[in-house]
Amino acid sequence: MHSRQRQIPFDVEHCSPIALRNILLDPCTPADMLERIAHVYYDDDHIARDLIRCPNLTEATLVFLALTSSDEIKHFITSTRVVDVVMEEDAAAAAAEAAKEHKPKKKLNMSQIVNKMTPSQKIKLAQTGAKDARTLLIRESSKIIALAVIANPKLTVGEVEFFAKSTSLNEDVLRKIGSNAEWCRKPSVASALVNNPKTPVGISLGFVSRMTERDLALLERNRNIPEAVRASARSLVIKKKMGKG
Structure with missing residues (x-):
């Protein structure tokens, strides 16, 4: 008891x-x-x-x-x-050292702050943090942390477009962006996903038909994207030309 x-x-x-x-x-x-x-x-x-x-x-x-x-x-x-947020080991020793050397305490930048955090702290920050934190955490190797950024209600369409263009992000992040109908109504987001070689093919193909004739011609010549996406763009270019003829 x-x-x-x-x-x-x-x-x-x-x-x-x-x-x-x-x-x-x-x-x-x-x-x-x-x-x-x-x-x-x-x-x-x-x-x-x-x-x-x-x-x-x-x-x-x-x-x-x-x-x-x-x-x-x-x-x-x-x-x-x-x-200021400072690196600390022993508070008394730090205070004595500061008094002796008369040096100002150094602020930690966001990257240093994130590096000091535990995974659970990073997830919480990804879900609630400001833009500078989101920009860092979206690149975390942990898929859970990166996807938590996508769930942040403060995320802007401009950030989503920037993420959609990035070739360094986890494919699951790009898949999550591509499955959000509201974001992908924006032509700039759809175009960024289609032109990103890291975007899963199944996501990219769904947006090819929404591209302009000029964009399709560029996709057809883009050797960085999957061949299936280029082939789809090529087929649509031919259809449009036949329609005009």
């Missing part, structure tokens, strides 16, 4: 508000539990504020909160916890 009672606070998703606040007010709460709480309650400003005050909160978790929480929490982090 005693063992079960000790395990209750660790179920952060079902904690009562009072129990959760007690965990956050305890200076001995371990960093891994604070990280779990951050991932569940990042959109709760009250809990986020308490998290930011926790002495054991790691830099990676603080960065996660800074990137996924509300603007109010971002401002709270900047004004109360840190001014």
Whole structure:
């Protein structure tokens, strides 16, 4: 019975508000539990504020909160916890070193921030992050992370077109873009997919008939795309010429 009672606070998703606040007010709460709480309650400003005050909160978790929480929490982090996000080993040693050398703390760029994140943090950032984060995470080798970017509600058509042109993305990302009817109504997105040699043939072929006569002629001569796509373009060029004749 005693063992079960000790395990209750660790179920952060079902904690009562009072129990959760007690965990956050305890200076001995371990960093891994604070990280779990951050991932569940990042959109709760009250809990986020308490998290930011926790002495054991790691830099990676603080960065996660800074990137996924509300603007109010971002401002709270900047004004109360840190001014810049810095690489940290031991806080006291870092402070002593800074005082001795009088050097300003260096900001981490987005690439450095992402490199410090765990896969689960990257997925959450991909789903909720801003454009600079999406541009980096779409190129992750992990298909799950890259596809999470495509599910981000902030994604713009301009970004989708840029992704559709990229030959360095996972084929599953291009397939996902090609299966989105709303995006592919845009001629620029459909054209980008058809001209991308990495786009799965089954996706590309579905857009060939929507290309203009000029685009079809270019596709026919494009040796970088699959032969099946070129052949389809060639067939349509011939049909159009016969129709004119």
